[in-house]
Amino acid sequence: MLEITKEALLNMMHPGLIMMFFGIASLFLPDYLRKPFTLLAPILATWSLFLIPLDSNLKYSIGKFFTIKLIYLDDLAYAFMLAFCVIAVLAGIYSYGTQAKLESAMSLIYVGSMMSVVLAGGCISLIVFWEIAAIVSTYLIYAKHTLKSRRAAFRYLLMHAFGGNIFLVGLLLYVFSYGNNIENIMHTYGQPSFWLILIGVSVNAAIPPLNSWLSDAYPESTVGGAVYLGSFTTKAAMYVMLRMFAGWEALLWVGVIMAIYGACMAIMENDIRRLLSYHIVSQLGMIIVAIGCGGAMGVDGATAHAITNIIFKGTLLMGAGIIIYSTGKSKITELSGLSKKMPITAACFLISSLAIAGLPGLSGFVSKALITSAVAATGNRVVGLLLTMAGVGTILSITLKINYYVFFGVPEKNMELIEIQKPPKTMFIAMILGTAISIGIGLLPQHFYNLLPEPIILNPYTIGHVLEYIAIFIGGSIPFFLFLEKMMPHDEYTLDFDWLYRKQLNAMVTWLSLILVRTFTWVETKIASGVTYVARRLNNPYLLINDRSSEKLKHFSFENEDMPIGQAIFAIIFALTTMIVVATIIV
Amino acid sequence: MEQAVLIGVVEYFGIAFASAIVLILISKFILPIIIRKPVDYYHATELEEDIKLVDKINKNASEKYSLEDLDIVTEPKELPLTREDFNQIEQMMEDVYDEMETDIENELVRAHALEQISKTTEKSLMKRRKLELISLAEDIEISVPDKVTKAELVQLIKNKKD
Numbered sequence: 001m002l003e004i005t006k007e008a009l010l011n012m013m014h015p016g017l018i019m020m021f022f023g024i025a026s027l028f029l030p031d032y033l034r035k036p037f038t039l040l041a042p043i044l045a046t047w048s049l050f051l052i053p054l055d056s057n058l059k060y061s062i063g064k065f066f067t068i069k070l071i072y073l074d075d076l077a078y079a080f081m082l083a084f085c086v087i088a089v090l091a092g093i094y095s096y097g098t099q100a101k102l103e104s105a106m107s108l109i110y111v112g113s114m115m116s117v118v119l120a121g122g123c124i125s126l127i128v129f130w131e132i133a134a135i136v137s138t139y140l141i142y143a144k145h146t147l148k149s150r151r152a153a154f155r156y157l158l159m160h161a162f163g164g165n166i167f168l169v170g171l172l173l174y175v176f177s178y179g180n181n182i183e184n185i186m187h188t189y190g191q192p193s194f195w196l197i198l199i200g201v202s203v204n205a206a207i208p209p210l211n212s213w214l215s216d217a218y219p220e221s222t223v224g225g226a227v228y229l230g231s232f233t234t235k236a237a238m239y240v241m242l243r244m245f246a247g248w249e250a251l252l253w254v255g256v257i258m259a260i261y262g263a264c265m266a267i268m269e270n271d272i273r274r275l276l277s278y279h280i281v282s283q284l285g286m287i288i289v290a291i292g293c294g295g296a297m298g299v300d301g302a303t304a305h306a307i308t309n310i311i312f313k314g315t316l317l318m319g320a321g322i323i324i325y326s327t328g329k330s331k332i333t334e335l336s337g338l339s340k341k342m343p344i345t346a347a348c349f350l351i352s353s354l355a356i357a358g359l360p361g362l363s364g365f366v367s368k369a370l371i372t373s374a375v376a377a378t379g380n381r382v383v384g385l386l387l388t389m390a391g392v393g394t395i396l397s398i399t400l401k402i403n404y405y406v407f408f409g410v411p412e413k414n415m416e417l418i419e420i421q422k423p424p425k426t427m428f429i430a431m432i433l434g435t436a437i438s439i440g441i442g443l444l445p446q447h448f449y450n451l452l453p454e455p456i457i458l459n460p461y462t463i464g465h466v467l468e469y470i471a472i473f474i475g476g477s478i479p480f481f482l483f484l485e486k487m488m489p490h491d492e493y494t495l496d497f498d499w500l501y502r503k504q505l506n507a508m509v510t511w512l513s514l515i516l517v518r519t520f521t522w523v524e525t526k527i528a529s530g531v532t533y534v535a536r537r538l539n540n541p542y543l544l545i546n547d548r549s550s551e552k553l554k555h556f557s558f559e560n561e562d563m564p565i566g567q568a569i570f571a572i573i574f575a576l577t578t579m580i581v582v583a584t585i586i587v
Numbered sequence: 588m589e590q591a592v593l594i595g596v597v598e599y600f601g602i603a604f605a606s607a608i609v610l611i612l613i614s615k616f617i618l619p620i621i622i623r624k625p626v627d628y629y630h631a632t633e634l635e636e637d638i639k640l641v642d643k644i645n646k647n648a649s650e651k652y653s654l655e656d657l658d659i660v661t662e663p664k665e666l667p668l669t670r671e672d673f674n675q676i677e678q679m680m681e682d683v684y685d686e687m688e689t690d691i692e693n694e695l696v697r698a699h700a701l702e703q704i705s706k707t708t709e710k711s712l713m714k715r716r717k718l719e720l721i722s723l724a725e726d727i728e729i730s731v732p733d734k735v736t737k738a739e740l741v742q743l744i745k746n747k748k749d
């Protein structure tokens with residue numbers, strides 16, 4: 001059972017559970033109390049994170065053999081938790097007053113469950129909170145209440161149910177063989193538990209071909225919901241991959257293919273949030289490359305890039321949300337020249353997109369420096385080149401494409417912007433804070449590196465390194481302007497791997513359902529007719545005999561109506577039996 | 588060392604330039620041929636399949652189903668409003684406002700004119716009534732001062748009658 005000691009009380013300051021508690025409690029509050037209450041939750045969670053001592057252990061035992069470990073906080077978990085707390089505060093400020101009651105509560109529970117995944121000390125608590133997060137995050141997509149969002153939420157839930165169940169089976173197999181600890185599982189390579197865990201985590205990590213839920217669902221979510229969704233699920237998956245698969249060389253190739261694939265799809269996209277979703281896939285690919293490198297530099301590179309991604313991707317999603325909130329539009333083909341009417345959004349978006357591209361002085365440069373060092377240390381030059389290519393894809397798809405066509409390019413003659421709603425100031429405050437953090441990390445890399453789990457010595461601001469990145473930036477930008485007309489997106493839909501289950505599996509399920517319905521209908525009809533047959537003959541046994549004499553008996557009636565002979569016989573027998581029993585009792 | 592840095596810069600410039608060209612070729616020229624579809628691709632194909640399924644069900648069924656019976660909604664395509672549509676709507680609204688403004692102005696003028704007419708009519712009626720009273724007073728041999736009000740005239744006539 002829970003040990004109630006002073007240490008235990010400190011250990012019980014579980015940020016994730018605090019968030020979940022606030023989420024549930026906010027459902028019962030009136031609106032004027034609920035809004036500040038929901039903003040208080042991430043602040044308290046952050047405060048509790050600072051109170052938890054490192055190497056805390058919060059355990060709950062069921063019987064002698066089963067223990068749930070709710071907190072395990074080491075340097076790696078601390079780094080991820082810090083990023084989660086920061087983005088939870090920013091997202092709370094951003095969506096202050098724009099989220100409905102249930103959506104706000106679900107956001108808090110979702111954040112709490114993702115924090116609990118990172119803090120989990122054992123596989124069982126990991127999977128429990130993993131599944132809770134999958135269920136509650138579905139509502140953030142559903143909450144937009146359009147037909148498209150409902151369908152996208154359903155597909156999201158199906159995909160995560162599939163991934164979660166595979167992950168559960170894999171973890172259970174692992175736990176029963178090797179114990180409950182979350183650790184590197186490379187020693188089980190080739191066993192069913194290894195592959196099942198990999199597939200389960202790959203769904204949340206959006207590794208192709210299991211990635212299409214991300215670009216399908218995130219654009220359909222609410223404005224605030226997208227910021228939450230983009231910051232937690234995938235990064236928690238990166239944390240789990242860091243714990244379980246660090247140093248697996250195959251991940252170098254998986255990651256780099258993922259990074260290029262995401263960049264290519266982002267270049268083709270027209271919808272801003274769908275473009276950013278594909279770009280999340282690309283950035284996750286870079287993180288996975290770092291995980292594959294292993295070692296101190298690889299672990300730190302993955303952690304650093306995950307943290308910087310949380311901040312600048314969150315800021316970009318905030319910017320996209322403000323555009324959608326203001327104009328009601330999300331397609332690049334319907335937007336242009338926004339910088340004059342939305343200067344703050346344009347500035348923050350530009351800075352965050354330069355950060356994501358890795359421009360010196362910003363956070364992306366600092367975290368990418370670790371990844372490139374880690375890849376260089378492996379000696380794999382091909383992966384290094386392909387990673388550079390993926391970085392150029394980032395420049396093309398976000399830094400240049402969105403900024404040129406949406407914000408700073410020449411507006412089309414007839415495209416005067418109609419502002420539908422003025423966004424709340426809290427949206428701008430959150431976005432500005434996120435941008436400031438990106439700049440701060442870029443300008444103070446050593447302080448940032450001190451937060452990382454492994455001690456490393458690296459100075460990203462060497463002349464060679466800075467000049468190389470500037471060369472990449474310029475070299476990647478020139479073709480954009482050479483092919484300017486072609487770079488404009490089209491108002492069309494790009495197919496993804498979800499075609500396999502949206503078309504083929506859908507057809508299969510439909511036909512299977514049809515066959516089953518016909519079979520069961522046939523069985524039911526036969527049973528019903530059989531029961532009717534037997535019931536009629538029990539009612540009137542003479543129906544069994546089909547001849548002329550029985551016809552007369554069948555139609556025999558005192559009042560020219562069919563006499564239920566069976567019922568009459570039963571009634572007589574029942575009456576005689578009752579009389580005999582009563583007589584016996586009396587006697 | 589400077590030479591090494593310069594070589595590195597040129598190398599990365601070249602890699603980035605070539606990477607951008609390759610990515611643009613893949614994303615803008617090759618992949619669109621395979622995976623670019625109309626915006627309502629899934630909805631349109633799902634609807635086609637639903638219609639085929641309903642036809643198949645109805646083929647052997649004694650009771651025929653319609654798409655509405657099976658909750659299959661053929662959503663009308665809501666085309667997004669273009670800038671021209673907004674301009675047109677704005678122009679129509681301006682025309683309506685102009686028309687309303689003209690009507691309101693006309694109404695105000697009409698009301699003012701009516702008011703003037705009624706005032707004039709009232710004055711002339713009062714004048715006429717006074718003249719009638721003066722004529723009556725003269726008929727019954729009452730001397731009527733030059734400036735006399737209608738009430739004084741009525742009192743004079745009453746006094747005479749009394």
